[in-house]
Amino acid sequence: xxxxxxxxxxxxxxxxxxxxxxxxxxxxxxxxxxxxxxxxxxxxxxxxxxxxxxxxxxxxxxxxxxxxxxxxxxxxxxxxxxxxxxxxxxxxxxxxxxxxxxxxxxxxxxxxxxxxxxxxxxxxxxxxxxxxxxxxxxxxxxxxxxxxxxxxxxxxxxxxxxxxxxxxxxxxxxxxxxxxxxxxxxxxxxxxxxxxxxxxxxxxxxxxxxxxxxxxxxxxxxxxxxxxxxxxxxxxxxxxxxxxxxxxxxxxxxxxxxxxxxxxxxxxxxxxxxxxxxxxxxxxxxxxxxxxxxxxxxxxxxxxxxxxxxxxxxxxxxxxxxxxxxxxxxxxxxxxxxxxxxxxxxxxxxxxxxxxxxxxxxxxxxxxxxxxxxxxxxxxxxxxxxxxxxxxxxxxxxxxxxxxxxxxxxxxxxxxxxxxxxxxxxxxxxxxxxxxxxxxxxxxxxxxxxxxxxxxxxxxxxxxxxxxxxxxxxxxxxxxxxxxxxxxxxxxxxxxxxxxxxxxxxxxxxxxxxxxxxxxxxxxxxxxxxxxxxxxxxxxxxxxxxxxxxxxxxxxxxxxxxxxxxxxxxxxxxxxxxxxxxxxxxxxxx
Numbered sequence: 001x002x003x004x005x006x007x008x009x010x011x012x013x014x015x016x017x018x019x020x021x022x023x024x025x026x027x028x029x030x031x032x033x034x035x036x037x038x039x040x041x042x043x044x045x046x047x048x049x050x051x052x053x054x055x056x057x058x059x060x061x062x063x064x065x066x067x068x069x070x071x072x073x074x075x076x077x078x079x080x081x082x083x084x085x086x087x088x089x090x091x092x093x094x095x096x097x098x099x100x101x102x103x104x105x106x107x108x109x110x111x112x113x114x115x116x117x118x119x120x121x122x123x124x125x126x127x128x129x130x131x132x133x134x135x136x137x138x139x140x141x142x143x144x145x146x147x148x149x150x151x152x153x154x155x156x157x158x159x160x161x162x163x164x165x166x167x168x169x170x171x172x173x174x175x176x177x178x179x180x181x182x183x184x185x186x187x188x189x190x191x192x193x194x195x196x197x198x199x200x201x202x203x204x205x206x207x208x209x210x211x212x213x214x215x216x217x218x219x220x221x222x223x224x225x226x227x228x229x230x231x232x233x234x235x236x237x238x239x240x241x242x243x244x245x246x247x248x249x250x251x252x253x254x255x256x257x258x259x260x261x262x263x264x265x266x267x268x269x270x271x272x273x274x275x276x277x278x279x280x281x282x283x284x285x286x287x288x289x290x291x292x293x294x295x296x297x298x299x300x301x302x303x304x305x306x307x308x309x310x311x312x313x314x315x316x317x318x319x320x321x322x323x324x325x326x327x328x329x330x331x332x333x334x335x336x337x338x339x340x341x342x343x344x345x346x347x348x349x350x351x352x353x354x355x356x357x358x359x360x361x362x363x364x365x366x367x368x369x370x371x372x373x374x375x376x377x378x379x380x381x382x383x384x385x386x387x388x389x390x391x392x393x394x395x396x397x398x399x400x401x402x403x404x405x406x407x408x409x410x411x412x413x414x415x416x417x418x419x420x421x422x423x424x425x426x427x428x429x430x431x432x433x434x435x436x437x438x439x440x441x442x443x444x445x446x447x448x449x450x451x452x453x454x455x456x457x458x459x460x461x462x463x464x465x466x467x468x469x470x471x472x473x474x475x476x477x478x479x480x481x482x483x484x485x486x487x488x489x490x491x492x493x494x495x496x497x498x499x500x501x502x503x504x505x506x507x508x509x510x511x512x513x514x515x516x517x518x519x520x521x522x523x524x525x526x527x528x529x530x531x532x533x534x535x536x537x538x539x540x541x542x543x544x545x546x547x548x549x550x551x552x553x554x555x556x557x558x559x560x561x562x563x564x565x566x567x568x569x570x571x572x573x574x575x576x577x578x579x580x581x582x583x584x585x586x587x588x589x590x
Contacts, residue, residue: 028198032205035139039171049124071274073125092137105157111141118346128336130351139168167206175406176203226377244427247392261342273343361385392428395435480522505531
């Protein structure tokens with residue numbers, strides 16, 4: 001920890017010598033360097049852990065030890081989380097969205113390293129997940145904690161969180177454009193020059209750091225060898241629909257399995273998941289780890305690597321049998337991923353979506369070649385299939401397009417990437433209005449990043465809007481006493497409240513105007529005869545969404561605020577609107 005005195009002096013010096021805009025650019029550079037180093041660190045730890053455990057591993061034979069490795073990794077991960085971290089660090093991208101939506105952009109300091117260690121234990125030991133979500137959480141945590149150190153506002157904090165996430169993707173894939181677009185689509189940062197320039201600085205910095213320290217070694221890359229053929233466009237359209245439907249299964253299947261596992265105790269959960277995961281990996285050795293090595297082999301024509309030859313016999317002896325085996329892998333990858341995450345493993349859905357997409361494209365190309373005797377490029381369809389499932393699962397078609405374009409070293413497949421990504425996204429969106437990252441947050445009403453109106457309202461509280469300058473009157477007061485109160489009041493509403501604060505109703509000045517000057521009834525007319533009880537009232541703990549709905553339903557300009565029947569004050573429509581505009585100004589860019 002930096003001593004408070006040093007931090008204070010640094011803040012004062014910064015305010016005097018560096019303008020806010022320039023300071024954000026400097027921080028975006030630092031975040032890029034930090035997230036790039038985190039990406040390199042994770043790449044190395046995963047590689048060496050996996051190499052140490054599986055040196056001599058053969059996908060074509062029976063290697064029984066790898067059946068136990070994923071379970072051991074999950075157990076070690078659970079022990080690390082329980083006794084070292086002592087906090088929930090699963091579902092990295094969802095945690096970033098939650099931090100932006102409900103936690104004022106605050107991400108705990110341990111997230112700058114805890115996800116890296118936990119992911120290494122899970123994925124390095126063969127868990128069937130991906131490293132991208134943990135590295136995104138790590139990069140975002142770096143941005144959040146830098147913002148906290150310099151006491152930056154929510155808008156700037158959110159921007160630095162986005163920079164960290166973008167840098168993580170850019171660093172791990174060496175894909176700066178995809179990293180920036182990932183944040184714009186997933187975290188829903190505004191596309192303005194104020195946000196775009198820092199994002200690009202971060203992604204380029206992270207990519208350079210990764211390249212300088214690792215060279216061309218990335219998680220997955222492939223050089224195109226087959227050109228795009230225009231007459232294959234109808235097949236790409238069909239592939240888009242197919243990957244969209246697979247994306248629906250991916251979202252619902254993974255969330256459904258995880259939900260079932262959460263209903264049982266941790267020992268039972270780990271046991272059940274471990275047994276089924278071991279069986280799946282035995283049948284499909286390609287489910288071991290994130291699967292990028294397997295994908296390279298599949299795309300280059302070595303498809304027999306996907307299944308255990310001891311189980312399936314001669315994999316390519318019959319084309320139809322081989323197609324069934326390939327299709328089975330699509331389903332089993334989703335199940336294996338859900339078992340890994342649901343049992344307590346740390347990893348993301350990014351790599352599994354790429355894996356499933358590639359197998360979808362590979363399956364589709366083989367199906368067309370088998371049925372129609374065509375010579376469709378399996379590699380091209382596998383690469384475009386990656387974009388299709390990514391676009392559907394993450395609801396991020398632009399990220400999918402540009403990531404595949406960048407990791408293949410060019411834009412030769414841009415047309416089919418656009419077609420498949422768009423159709424897959426639209427198909428999946430017709431069944432699932434939220435992505436795999438936002439579905440559960442939206443169900444709990446904890447997602448506001450995709451709706452600026454909700455984002456602004458979430459930072460407003462009814463308690464802060466209560467107005468108390470309304471003159472109170474007692475229910476047993478006479479009209480004469482009420483007139484004296486009216487004479488010195490500044491508002492035209494008069495809450496009727498007894499000595500204990502119990503609310504009885506409201507007297508409106510316009511309703512008594514015709515009788516308030518008739519002195520003959522001053523002593524025989526009581527406030528309790530003149531009041532009325534409003535149809536709507538606000539609880540101070542209501543959400544601002546509820547407050548807005550109450551104003552719309554009641555069509556009134558002021559509503560009483562009651563807590564357990566006790567009067568606290570009024571909230572006015574004008575005050576809500578004024579506060580909303582002020583908050584919106586803070587959220588908006590210069």
